[in-house]
Amino acid sequence: MSRIFVLEDQEESYFLIKRAVDNQHSLTWVKTIAEAMQTFNKDFDLALIDIELPDGDGFQFCDWIRAQKATSSIPIMFISAKGAVESRITGFSIGGDDYITKPFNIVELKARIEAKLRWKNRDIDHVLGAEGISLDLRAQHVQIQNQLDSKWSTLDLTPIEFKILNLFLNEPNKALSRDEILNKIWGDGVYVYPRSVDTHVSKLRSKLGEKSGYIKSVHGVGYKFSTENEPDDAIEDHIPSSKMTVLYHDKDLAKSVTASSG
Secondary structure, X not given: OOEEEEEOOOHHHHHHHHHHHOOOOEEEEEOOHHHHHHHOOOOOOEEXXXXXXXXXXXXXXXXXXXXXXXXXXXXXXXXXXXXXXXXXXHHHHOOOOEEEEOOOOHHHHHHHHHHHHHHHHOXXXXXXXXXXXXXXXXXXXXXXXXXXXXXXXXEOOOXXXXXXXXXXXXXXXXXXXXXXXXXXXXXXXXXXXXXXXXXXXXXXXXXXXXXXXXXXXXXXXXXXXXXXXXXXXXXXXXXXXXXXXXXXXXXXXXXXXXXXXX
């Protein structure tokens, strides 16, 4: 039985969450950020967070969770009546793993909760690496090794940069389109300009320093992570068009689809 933390000030919403969980997991319920900071700890397997709260917003609490070493890797799902695309983007950008809008479908919420718990409980090595790069999923930090003195230093990455590097390390030597990166980092149906990927990758490369060359531009596609010595921006596009993911690049359409899916 997993332990789920619920920060929700509305009793009706909490009881709907309780129905979705259906006694399969243990719930701890608090109504304010102040209570949450006193109660939340590393033993929880998932955090469900409302955004509009009596003493602040759920984004603040998400920041607090991610800033604590002991809790930084716990999955976070936002549950909110705020269905605007901007709110969703903020949620993912500060380290949220999922976002569902009220009123929600109980069956869908249950499926999303189980999916997050399966990911959390997978028996996998929590440290990923490449030559001179180490990414710790539990501690949520990245270290790089200096080629001259072999010393390791910790990088200060944003949650989005951390997720992008995690994606690259999990799929080395694979050409990833911008749309594919968008879907895997921000989620389906969330409107983000495709070129936003370029901005975040550029900042990540800058922070990687002498290891920046591992992230290679793939002409006509996007990026791939490789420690092999090969020319940047000169890799052929081998991704079939049928495999490409379609996003809603029309902002009004994205808002409409997002609202209807919530």
